[in-house]
Amino acid sequence: MSTSGKEARHNEKQVLSDGEIKAQAREVLYKNMVSGRNAGFDYHFTKPSPGTYPFQYFWDTCFHIFTLTALGEVDMAKKHVHSLFQMQRPDGFVGHMNYWKRLWPARITDLLQLRPRDVPRLYKPHMSALVQPPIAAQAVLRIYQHSQDLCFVKKLLPKLKRYYRWLAENRDFEGEGLLSIITPFESGMDWKASYDPVLKYDKGQAGPLLFWKVLQVDAHNFLKGYDLQAIYKSNRFIVKDAAFNTVYAQNLEALAELCSVAGDEDGQRFLDLAEMTEKSIFRYMYDEADAAFYDLHGHRFKKLRVRTGTIFFPVVLKSVPDEVCRNVLERHLLHKDGFHVPYPVPSLAVDEPAFNPEESLYIWRGPTWVVFNWFLQQFLLKKEHKQEASDLVLSVKQLITRSGFREYYNPFTGEGHGAEDFTWSGLVVDMINSQKEEDS
Structure with missing residues (x-):
């Protein structure tokens, strides 16, 4: 990971032990x-x-x-x-x-x-x-992998199938396999800078005007009674987020695997749906010149050309060609194109006008979140980028050692910001385990 990786390895002795980090993560969860x-x-x-x-x-x-x-x-x-x-509603819907x-x-x-x-x-x-990014099938699959509890899977599977069917029937407006969100809050990445053009916010750094523009979107949806067809027709905020849809594709595959485990015949249907989603992600979101996967806006799938941390996400999908994965990683993660910081991965490229690494109400516009490192580590390990994956783990361990379990961190100093005793940062435990399994 270039210079930042070397710095991280040099400071390896300055981090808490894996046992200490796990103990603290457990304490935060139970608290x-x-x-x-x-x-x-x-x-x-x-x-x-x-x-x-x-x-x-x-x-x-x-x-x-x-x-x-x-x-x-x-x-x-x-x-x-x-x-x-x-x-869960009878039609399958589960709120965020x-x-x-x-x-x-x-x-x-x-x-x-x-x-x-x-x-x-x-x-x-x-x-x-x-709604929020639909990562539930992977979570249930993870429980099964650790427990081999088939009764648990059979109990949850009907609920999961209804949920993912609801998403496909109600949020894939165009039938292309891509789900749309109707407010910035549905992506889980509130105030994400790639949404600024949709909100007609062109001031770069976030401020009160951005707050009111987002509030107006939510008021619009409320006044429409959350009638999804009416909201889609109005085209006020219809965004196909790269991370959201990557998670969707991954979880359709996980759901198919759960169907196979339970002897359910619907598995192939979900695999076919995952394939369609992956093809559409590559077709519509990938920009060859920029070597990036962009969010899309509106009925015509207009690319939102802002380099947020989610431009990497689709590289984890099996159908994305290896050459494309290499181009994306080498251009942005492994070299110095906007994401080269001491504590990666920043939620926005440092040379974007909206970049702000400090604490702010308007999050996801610069600071480092552990979830990005957790997500990318999976791919790096699969593709034999073991040192780069190890560097991501070490960076997170350094952040927690310096600042504890915080909501997000300054990518240059490692200072913790936002909520304290924040559970997401506990994902470092899963990263530690994954790295050890790979090294053993």
């Missing part, structure tokens, strides 16, 4: 864990961070499952996924947030100077009307 019963529902989940993110979030729960299984906590992981699908006992984050009640008992609880458990 943030919540369970109970409300209105006939049993719930058990982990808050991404106490106070700041108090609800059960869709892809956060899946990340927790990867960390829990890496720590050997398979039964706890099962409880998390059962809770995630507790309120499950509200179990609280309506507002703690910071809102603090702002209003309210005590918890002052906040009315005149609502029942419910889900949001939005």
